[in-house]
Structures are given as C-alpha cells and as structure tokens.
Amino acid sequence: MLDDRQYRHFQTFGFVALRQLFTPDEVETLRGEFEKGLDLAYQHRPFDGSERHWAKQMGPETPFYANLLEDERFWSITAQLYGNDALAVGTDANRYVGDTRWHPDHRIDPHEDCYGVKFAFYLDPVDADTGALRLVPGSHKRPLHDDVRAYVEGQELEQIPDYVCVSEPGDVFAFDMRCWHASFGGAEGRRMSTCVYYKNPEGPEEEAAARKRAESSRNTPAQYKHQANQLFDTEWLANRHNHPLRQQWITRLTELGFVDAA
C-alpha cells in the first residue's frame, strides 16, 4: 500500500513512483515473457521498428504476465485509492515506436468517462533523453486539466513543463489516467507494460459513461489488427481456479460491457 506521503503525492500531483516494486528476478521473468508474448502475438509481422506492437493481456504461455492484474502490490494500492469494489480493466505489453503526443487517457468528467489508475513499467532504463514517461503534475484535476488542453494545441512536445519519470527496470509509476502525459526521444522498440484499474462507476450517469468507454476499449484490438476483439485472455476469463477477486471483476466487467456474457 501507499504510505501517507505517497498517498498525498498521488492525490496532489496525480502520480507516484514505486521504486523497485519488482525484484531483479521478476524483471528477468518479465523480460523473457514480454519477448515471448509479443513474438507470439505478432508472428505474422515481426517487429521491424516501423510500427508500434501492442499485445492485450497475455495468456498461460506467459504465467507471470497472465496473473499480473491480481498482483497484491497493484491491487492493494488500487483498493486503497478507490475501494474494494474497484475493477481491473486490462494489462498490456508494448514495443513503442517514436514519440507519444501529449494526451490524457480519460476525460475529466466522471459523467463522461471512467477514471482510475495505470501502473506503468519499462523493462529498460529510460530518462529524459531516452523516452521516459512525462507527466504534467496536478493535471488530473480541474482547472489545470482543462487549461493544459487549451494550451497544448499546436505546441511543440518540448514546450510543456513536465515531470520526467526517470525509471530503472523494476520501477513502476502509478498515475491517474486523467493526467496529461507524453514521451519523446525514445528508442524504437521501447519495452513498456501497464496494468489498469478503474473506480467502480456509481449511479446511472457514471455507468453510462463506463459503457461508452467499454465500447471504445473493445475496438482497441482491431486498431492493432488483432483478430479477437477481447481485451482479456480466454483462460483468465475462464477463471478455472475460481479466484474470488477475479470473479468479482469479471462479473462487473460483463455488466458494463467490457467483456461478453459467457
């Protein structure tokens, strides 16, 4: 869980650094599984640096990744931030290409969109010159969130004052997905993964916003030309060992339309 300082840092600035959350052995496991999982997902188009490779939740061939959403280190922080009814909505693996423009992942108004936390980790060292994640501290809240939106249009990437998330393998950055973020100067094939959790939407307006988000999330695999339109691995959804927390998530994800009813 976050200590008091970390919690206040997250609430105030919209992010917190979790240094060496993964052990060196776990980093080695993640690296091995990352290569295996992405190679499997892109057997027909091996990585050549010309386009980003993105894989949704990876399956039983990559067991550490396959069970990452349930990792207590992520879940305890999520539950601390949003309560025990928060839900896991996805995990991925990316080989990034080029710069990432300034954007928030989610809209600021909870009646228009979900909100939640993204745990992002890079499998190689990244800094200001090599494509580290950059965040505008405090931009998960109004009025700064809207002010940045108005300012960012037409500006060069470098012209936004930011916090550079310098990161060593094993470090994880947790950020509120309404925070404006970007990266630039990274090497082709920058290896990065995320685990994402949302606050459980409450009331008809938040639920409607979540359904809208579910619809657009389900298009993501198609955007990357993957055949299955499911964000989750089939085995994870089958939940053969009846993991209670996973079942709680699957039930809610199904209600909201993030996954198909069985």
Ligand SMILES: O=C(O)CCC(=O)C(=O)O
């Ligand atoms: O690493 C990057 O280039 C940006 C990551 C990002 O935009 C995201 O995870 O939403």
